[in-house]
Amino acid sequence: MPPAALTPPHHHVVIVGGGTAGITVAARLRRAGVRDITLLEPSETHWYQPLWTLVGGGQAPLRASLRTEADVMPPGVRWLRERAAAVDPAARTVTTGSGRVLSYGRLVLAPGLRLDWDGVPGLATALGHDGVTSNYRPDLAPHTWELIRRMRRGTAVFTMPSGPVKCGGAPQKIAYLAADHWRKRGVLDAIRIILVLPEPAMFKVPVFSQALEETARRYGIEVRLRSEMTALDGAKRTAVITDHATGTDETVSYDLLHAVPPQRAPEWLADGPLADPGSPYGYVRADRETLQHPDFPQIFALGDVASLPTSKTGAAIRKQAPVVVANLLSGLRGRPATARYDGYTSCPLVTARHKMLLAEFDYDLRPTPSIPLIDTTRERTDMWFLKRYGLPQLYFKGMLKGRA
Known part of the structure; x- marks a missing residue:
């Protein structure tokens, strides 16, 4: 037996x-x-x-x-x-x-x-080469900065996939940080910036969507709503952007491309x-x-x-x-x-060096601010310092210890 x-x-x-x-x-x-x-x-x-x-x-x-x-x-x-x-x-x-x-x-x-790098044809093989990068991989985040720092002219494309992704504001934030750097270096006018977002608005909560619209206007960013990158040719440095509202495809040549992969x-x-x-x-x-x-x-x-x-x-x-x-x-x-x-979440939206909005909201998309007497719907320097120094301390010494 x-x-x-x-x-x-x-x-x-x-x-x-x-x-x-x-x-x-x-x-x-x-x-x-x-x-x-x-x-x-x-x-x-x-x-x-x-x-x-x-x-x-x-x-x-x-x-x-x-x-x-x-x-x-x-x-x-x-x-x-x-x-x-x-x-x-x-x-x-x-x-x-x-x-x-x-x-x-x-x-x-x-x-x-799971980061589905193969979810966009051509992305996995192009990643890390010829101007393609992503902050969603730790080894490539420093490479993103190198590409931004070296760029003086050309076209920069920043993409976000459809579907839920971790830190939904991250695909936008790096575009604003890059634009702010180029503005300070005096080369912003020589760089075309395209921000590709799958949603019908820049943010689900109207008050923050309006603030981000103004940020994009300030930098001269072309925002493509209801759109996403559906293919990439790293050798040719071209990306296909599909407008889901019209069903049309546009092939864009880029010098820098920051991609966020589909996630599952x-x-x-x-x-x-x-x-x-x-x-x-x-x-x-x-x-x-x-x-x-x-x-x-x-x-x-x-x-x-x-x-x-x-x-x-x-x-x-x-x-x-x-x-x-x-x-x-x-x-x-x-x-x-x-x-x-209750669905509470928070998206720290960095809009420039030392400037940030803090978007806090619940399941019903109602703003739920947790810091009294501070208007976090406006760009603030203290909120940037909170993200850079305060939140990491809260994370390592509070959350991961079971205290916060």
């Missing part, structure tokens, strides 16, 4: 992902006294990604965004340096890339998203039973308030991988993590989930 199947090791809580969301939840659970926590994360490096825009704009060194994963791992959390490969929600198990099977009481999904859930989730059937990008279905999977309440999703109608930002995670932890603890104690997430 064949030997009996081995029972997989059981853990009260398994967390998939050691980025912002996973580490923040783990730290909060440890502070609440939960002892049996296992976290899956294959990377040895932890990045504070919001700084990459400033790196690309020449305003911060890349090293300021870097920590080792060991440095940010909460004490007492069992760290498995493996990648998740599958979830069986009925059996309550997670299978890793090496074939290891873990049983869980509660599962937190926070693996982030990791394939093992997108192709699995937890994906939101209403999302073509494979993000995990989650109740918009409790952040639990509607069919499997023992599973929580937050951060970039969650299919929620809000922007994918670190500020959103800062509000989501306490809700996940509170509802997870309630479940462990046999109580109903009562904590609620």
Whole structure:
């Protein structure tokens, strides 16, 4: 007779992902006294990604965004340096890339998203060569600054794909930082700037959309709404821009192109039973308030991988993590989930060197300012310093420690 199947090791809580969301939840659970926590994360490096825009704009060194994963791992959390490969929600198990099977009481999904560089024909092969760059890769963010710094004339194109992306303001911010640099160098009039955005407006919240429209006018930026880059020829330095409103294509020659790739859930989730059937990008279905999977309440999703109608930002995670932890603890104690997430998110919109708007809003796109007596709908120098110096400190010493 064949030997009996081995029972997989059981853990009260398994967390998939050691980025912002996973580490923040783990730290909060440890502070609440939960002892049996296992976290899956294959990377040895932890990045504070919001700084990459400033790196690309020449305003911060890349090293300021870097920590080792060991440095940010909460004490007492069992760290498995493996990648998740599958979830069986009925059996309550997670299978890793090496074939290891873990049983869980509660599962937190926070693996982030997948940058689909192949989603635009020609982009993957052109990236990093002949004027093509992206701040969405840490090794290329310094290259972005080199391209901006060396440019004196020609055409610069900045693109954003359709669909949800992490830090939805980042595709615009680097265009403004570049334009501000060129203005100060006295070469802005010799550079044509094209900003390609898939949305019908520059921002979903009208007051911030109006401010960004004025910013674009100030720099003379050509804004193409309802449009996206659909093909790229790196050898010829040409990009195809498709206007979705009219269905027409335009081929644009460029000297510098900053591309943001299409973004999707990791394939093992997108192709699995937890994906939101209403999302073509494979993000995990989650109740918009409790952040639990509607069919499997023992599973929580937050951060970039969650299919929620809000922007994918670190500020959103800062509000989501306490809700996940509170509802997870309630479940462990046999109580109903009562904590609620209102969709709060925040997009720091850098518009120039030392100038920034702070867009804070909820599910209903209502402005929800968190700093009293300060009008964050206007460009402010203090908000830039908050982004450059204050928020990284809040992140490493507050969020990742479970304190903020």
